[in-house]
Amino acid sequence: MNNSTKCLNCDQEISGNFCSHCGQKTAIHRIDFKNFIKHHFLHGLFHIEKGMLFTAKESLIRPGKAALDYIEGKRIRYYNVFYFILLLIGLNLFLSNYHAQLVNEYFDHPTIVIKDTFGNKFQPFLIKNAKILIFSFVPLFAINSFILFRKRKLNFSEHLIIAGITFLGILLINTLDTIVSFLIFTEYFDIIYKILTIIIGITIILLPIFSYYQTFKEYYKKGTFAFRVILFILLTLLELYVFAFFIVGYLSNWKFGDVQFNT
Known part of the structure; x- marks a missing residue:
């Protein structure tokens, strides 16, 4: 001591x-064996798990309010949102790859074949940079909310926190969808999978709207907020299109006519 x-x-x-x-x-x-088990191993494991569970719950139930709490300094109960996002991205990629393997084995499902030099570059590029590409949604969300929701006078870093917690909720729901997708390999639960997929898809669309409404509802009338949310979605889709355009252009040496996708 x-x-x-x-x-x-x-x-x-x-x-x-x-x-x-x-x-x-x-x-x-x-540090002895008893001290190691009690204070270092079990306490550390419980602390991380508790923080992750609390952060997951908040990002699903009250993402906007959770973001504001975090911005205002109530941070001790939260697990690092961006670490959490990276962990979930890795889990989703693992589950998706395993699911794709099972689909090929069980259903002899035709896979997409990308021809030419572009194909040889595109698939390795996606595999190598999948985490970065998915994580890029966070700064895109932050940029768009910083542009469209200025009345609250939050800085860009604070918009990153809102975007991070919002995207964490989306990833958690998407992880559930990935897990539920394994029901297609069962004999009697595939219909449940189809119903749950529809519900999960709607929830993923509604969650960011719900999150930003919680964050900015005091500063905008409902009509104005709805208009800005529509602009937010359109701007995000436009940015993703431009992003994809430059990636495909770079990998194909800007020869778009040579890019072919065949099954």
């Missing part, structure tokens, strides 16, 4: 249970 009057981490004078400079506990015990 630490009996010193100085913090063992930053060497600052300490008083109380925590160092006022770096936040480390002042009661430091020697």
